[in-house]
Amino acid sequence: MATAVDFRIRWGMVIDIDKCTGCGVCLSACQKENNIPPGQDPADRMRSLNWLFIYDLSKAPGGQPEAAFLPRPCMQCGKPSCVSVCPVIATDKNEEGGIVSQIYPRCFGCRYCMASCPYHARVFGWYDPKWTPEAKELITPHTSCRPRGVVEKCSFCHHRFMYAKDKARVAGEDPGHLAEDAYIPACVEACPTGAMHFGDLNNPEHAVYKLKHDPNAFRLLERLGTDPQVYYISTREWVRRLGDNYLDGEALNAPTHRYGVIGHGGGHAAAGAAHAAPAHGEPAHGEPAHGEASEGGQSGHGKE
Amino acid sequence: MDTALFPEGTERCSLGKFLAWLGFISLGLAFGLYAGFRVLITDALGVTALNNYFGFGLWITFDLAVIALGAGAFFTGLLKYILDIKELEKIVNLTVIVGFICYSGAMLILALDVGQPLRSWFGFWHSNVHSMLTEVMWCITCYLIVLCIEFLPIILEQKQLNKIPFIHYFAHNLHVVMPLIAGLGAFLSTFHQGSLGGMYGVLFGRPYVLRDGFFIWPWTFFLFVLSAVASGPAFSVVVVKLMEILTGKKLVDWSVKSLMGKIAGTMLTVYTFFKIVDTYAWAMDILPRTGLTFDELFYQTIYGKWLLWTEIGVCGVIPVILFMTPRFRNTPFLFYTAALLDCTGIVINRYVQTVQGLAAPVLPFDSWFTYAPNWAEWGPSIGVIAYGFLILSLAYRYLPVFPQEKALNVSQAAPPAAPLAEPVAPEPAPDAA
Numbered sequence: 001m002a003t004a005v006d007f008r009i010r011w012g013m014v015i016d017i018d019k020c021t022g023c024g025v026c027l028s029a030c031q032k033e034n035n036i037p038p039g040q041d042p043a044d045r046m047r048s049l050n051w052l053f054i055y056d057l058s059k060a061p062g063g064q065p066e067a068a069f070l071p072r073p074c075m076q077c078g079k080p081s082c083v084s085v086c087p088v089i090a091t092d093k094n095e096e097g098g099i100v101s102q103i104y105p106r107c108f109g110c111r112y113c114m115a116s117c118p119y120h121a122r123v124f125g126w127y128d129p130k131w132t133p134e135a136k137e138l139i140t141p142h143t144s145c146r147p148r149g150v151v152e153k154c155s156f157c158h159h160r161f162m163y164a165k166d167k168a169r170v171a172g173e174d175p176g177h178l179a180e181d182a183y184i185p186a187c188v189e190a191c192p193t194g195a196m197h198f199g200d201l202n203n204p205e206h207a208v209y210k211l212k213h214d215p216n217a218f219r220l221l222e223r224l225g226t227d228p229q230v231y232y233i234s235t236r237e238w239v240r241r242l243g244d245n246y247l248d249g250e251a252l253n254a255p256t257h258r259y260g261v262i263g264h265g266g267g268h269a270a271a272g273a274a275h276a277a278p279a280h281g282e283p284a285h286g287e288p289a290h291g292e293a294s295e296g297g298q299s300g301h302g303k304e
Numbered sequence: 305m306d307t308a309l310f311p312e313g314t315e316r317c318s319l320g321k322f323l324a325w326l327g328f329i330s331l332g333l334a335f336g337l338y339a340g341f342r343v344l345i346t347d348a349l350g351v352t353a354l355n356n357y358f359g360f361g362l363w364i365t366f367d368l369a370v371i372a373l374g375a376g377a378f379f380t381g382l383l384k385y386i387l388d389i390k391e392l393e394k395i396v397n398l399t400v401i402v403g404f405i406c407y408s409g410a411m412l413i414l415a416l417d418v419g420q421p422l423r424s425w426f427g428f429w430h431s432n433v434h435s436m437l438t439e440v441m442w443c444i445t446c447y448l449i450v451l452c453i454e455f456l457p458i459i460l461e462q463k464q465l466n467k468i469p470f471i472h473y474f475a476h477n478l479h480v481v482m483p484l485i486a487g488l489g490a491f492l493s494t495f496h497q498g499s500l501g502g503m504y505g506v507l508f509g510r511p512y513v514l515r516d517g518f519f520i521w522p523w524t525f526f527l528f529v530l531s532a533v534a535s536g537p538a539f540s541v542v543v544v545k546l547m548e549i550l551t552g553k554k555l556v557d558w559s560v561k562s563l564m565g566k567i568a569g570t571m572l573t574v575y576t577f578f579k580i581v582d583t584y585a586w587a588m589d590i591l592p593r594t595g596l597t598f599d600e601l602f603y604q605t606i607y608g609k610w611l612l613w614t615e616i617g618v619c620g621v622i623p624v625i626l627f628m629t630p631r632f633r634n635t636p637f638l639f640y641t642a643a644l645l646d647c648t649g650i651v652i653n654r655y656v657q658t659v660q661g662l663a664a665p666v667l668p669f670d671s672w673f674t675y676a677p678n679w680a681e682w683g684p685s686i687g688v689i690a691y692g693f694l695i696l697s698l699a700y701r702y703l704p705v706f707p708q709e710k711a712l713n714v715s716q717a718a719p720p721a722a723p724l725a726e727p728v729a730p731e732p733a734p735d736a737a
Contacts, residue, residue, distance in 0.1 A: 046355035046673075060669030070669070081509035087437040088426040108426050109349075109419020111359030112437050118509035118666035124359060125419065126350035148348045149419025221666060223595055224509055242669045245595030 007098040009176070010078070011156055012201035012229035013188065014211040015071055017057070017239055019195035022069030027052050029190035030073075033157060034143040037129035049123050051154040052187055057242055064238050071196070073187065074121040074154035075220065076100050078227030082113035082122065090151075096176070098229055099156050107150040114151060118221055119228075122153045156198075157185035180206050201229060218243040309702050312463055313710040316701050329693045336687010339680045343416050353678040360658050362677035363417045366685050368500055368654035370406040371444070372528070373647060375536030376564075377403020377451060378493035381486035383567065394560045397458050397705045399540045404451045405695050407444060409688035416684050436502040436522075443496030450489040454482070461704050494529055501528025504657050511594040512601050513661040518585060524657075527582060530575035535650040538568040538623075538643040545640055547700060554712040555705075558636075565639055569627020572646055576620040583616065600664075603672040607660045611652055619649025 030036070030052045037049060045053060057068035076093075080100050083093050090106035091113055093099070114122040125148040131139070139145065142159040146152055164183035165175035180199050188196040199206030211217065212231045218240050219228045234240055241252050305319045316322070342351050354361045380399040384392040415421045427441040460466065460475035478485075504513035505522020515524045541564045544556045587598040602609045626632045626642035633639055659675055699705050 046357060047350070048356070055667075055669055057669050061671070062668065081507065084432075084434045085437065085503075085506065087432050087435040087441060088423075088430040089432045090426075090430075106423075106426060106430065107420070108423035110417075110437065111419070112435075112503070114356065114359040115662060116507045116509055120356065120667070120670075123356050124349075126355070127348050147420070148350075151419075221509070223593065224511075224666075226509060245600075245666075245668050247592060247595055247597065250595065 005078075005093065005098070007096055008202065009096050010098040010201040010229055011076070011161070011183070012098075012199070012208055012212070012231065013073065013156075013185075014197040014208045014217065014231040014233060016195045016197075017068055017070055017232055017234040018236070019193045020054075020069045020071060020191075021067070021193055021195075022054055022056065023192065024054060025190045025192055026071055026187035026196065027054060029186040030154070032138065033140065033186035034155075035139050035145050036152075037131060038135045045120065047126055049125065049129075049152060051121075051123065051152065053120070057239060060242060062238065062242055064236075066236070068234070068236070068239050070232065070242075071187070072119060072121065072220075073156070073185075073230060074100060075119050075226065075228035075230045076156060078229060079225060081116040081118065081224075081226060085112045085116045087112065091153075097161060099158055099161070100153070101158070102151065102153045102155065104144060104146045104150050104152070109149040109151065111151060118224060118226070122151050124151050125149055157187075160185060216240065220244070306702075309462070309464060311702070311704040311709070314713075322697070322701060325697060326694065329690045329697065332686045332690025333694065334687075336684045336690065339683025340416055340687070343680060343684070344421070347680075349419060351678075351680045353676060353681060355675075357673050358659065358662050358675040360662060361675055362681040362685060363413045365651075365655045365658045366688070367410040367413050367417075368658065369651045370410050370688075371500065372497065372532040372535055372650050372654065373539040374403040374406025374410075375493060375497060375532035376538075376540035377406075377454070377536070378447070378486075378489045379533045379536050379567075380540065380564075381454065381482075382490040385483040385486035386490065389563075391560050391563055394706070394708050395540060395544065395556050395564065397707075398544060398556075399536075400451065400454045400458065401696065401699050401705065402540055402543050402692075404448075404455050405692040407448045407451055409691055410444070411448060412688055412691070413684055436499045436506055439499040440496050440503065443492045443499065447489060447492040447496060450485055450492060453478070453485050454489065457482070458699070458703050458705065462702055463704075493532075497529045497532040498525035501525045504661060507661075509666065510661055510664075511591055511596050511666065512664040513657055514590055514594075515582065515586065517589060523582070527575070527578060530571060530578060531650050531653060534568055534571035534575045535647050536568075537564045537571075538646040540564060541568075542640065542643050542647060543696070545643075547696065551700065553709065555709050557708050557712065560708075562633055562639070565627050565633050565643065568643070568646060569624060569633070572620070573624045573628060576616065576624055579616055579620060583612070601660075603663070606674050607656075607663055607672070611656055611660070615649050615652040615656070619645045619652060623649070 027050060031038075031050060034051060036051065041048060052071055052073045055070040055072060057063050057070055058065055076099050078098065080091075080093055083091050083100060086092075087110060088106055088108060090103045090108070092101050092103075095101065109124065111124055114120075114124060125146055128148045129145065142157075143155075161183050164178050168175040168178060168182065178200075184198050188198040197208050197211055199208040201208055201212060203209055208231070211233065214233050216235050217231045217233050219231055220243050222228070222244055232240075232243060237252060246252070307316075310316050317325075343349060352361070376399040380392050380396050383389045384396045415424070418424060427438060428445075431438045431442070457475040457478040460471050460478070466472050466475065501524035502522045504510075505515040505524030507513050508516070513524070515522050515527075541561050544561065548555050591598060591601065602612075623642035623645040626638050627646075632642070663672055663674060665672055
């Protein structure tokens, strides 16, 4: 099924859980930036249209009575479970930067991608979007408004990526080699505590490159082999341990050593091994050279 | 009033009684249409109990179940036309009609289930060849066309229609090419039954349904094919029995039913064996690789282990014993019990794969959520069942569905009456199954 594409640029996020206060500003910024209709209860995971959800880890099974909030955008997985299942190619991972796209006019709302995503990063338009006159005034031209009946998801504010590249072109710079803060999603920009960091995970000049190597960095459900482009950091072991499922007696950060990664049975064993990245290790394809970019360039399709 | 339309040599109830029956059926249809209207036009899918966690629910369970139960059409057609088991010609018409109802009903439900039904054609125009759902869409659509072609000669052989020479010869020629159509149907069906299983088996983000690491990924492909051919013939027999109860007539000879039971039992034996192996491999290999244990994938009563034990034990092993032991198989009560358990087991399987697979939390800090369908989902489901009753009622009244009906019911006109219990036929020849 899905195989990872060796993108030269991999936009990613590193979120410091120890700095997150769960204030929800990131959520509000996302809602405003991406024209998510008002009137939804952001705490209602079941029907909310919000692209970003904040989990209170202290209330989770295995949680401790300490403040620990985990903002969860789309993981923009290196090996997305959602892309290969979409019957109409309404979602894809084929653009330099590794952002998993969602094409709203193409989606016909079968929700198979939602069933496939273990992070619950995808939401569905259960109702007609209702825009009050006041809310209509706030609609931005950045992100297209969606009708009911389609699946939506975080795009790392992809339009900002486009604007940043346009700006670089106008300035005579290389749009394939953006400066660290040239492209930042709305949630990261809005975070008041500096808990969220964004950049090219493959670029040693970007902070996220260093942060993902932090010994306390981890990714969610890494042993499923989805290769997320979102990292989390916490100095607290119980928080890190909530990043993945562990059997009794299994050591933290060594989830794949005992049994290998999931999802690579039969003839896919070799591909599976290629993606068996350690919890805070490098992407399986190694560190690509960072140089000239080609617009929309890709080394292959996001599926096999 | 409509006596002239009845199949040759058969008796039917009065038109008034029939219309009253249709009126009863139309209640279910009206419920389905009302719920469909609310979903499609006024309220959108928000009126259902589906949500971001349970994107699939009753409707997908219903679709998968009826498609599996409708497998009697392709499998019986395969055995009759390709493997030339002639006894099955006495029931093959019914299996085709049941298959048609199941597949067309599933399509109707799907039209409600997708968020943008007017874009459904994108699946054919923008097909993602990597998606199991694409294969399902193509194969189900093509197979429904095949079922229409298989249904056509049954309609054309209606007594009055068949008097028209063109229609008579057209129907005859359709029969001539039927082995080819049946072969095509078997090919398409095998693939979409398998792809429906594959849809779940490929979900590597969902350890409850993921099935990799054995021969081919996803191997739910084979489990779904096997379970469909194990339950389809059993369901056809259940439908025959239901029609016999409702009409008060004998429609299919016991030997044919017994043969269908033996076929279902044989396939169920193979399926149950592999299902047990599958469950063991899942618990011992796949789940540990995801960091989960067998116990963690079950929750309270609603998603408890009893579902698994019921599926494999009560609805798997027991019907296997009942079907494969001649003494039990030829006892009508035990025979129909086995058929019902067989069908129930497959419905449970489709339910847990669909709903429990989504309910099981994957994120360690997430919780179990439960899902119960509401009236807006039950409505169309009941509507489709009513639609099935409508098609079967019309087909039974006006079409020559059961070639044995006339002969089996001759004795009813004169004493002595038919025996209370089903006549026990001798074992079919070994090569028949």
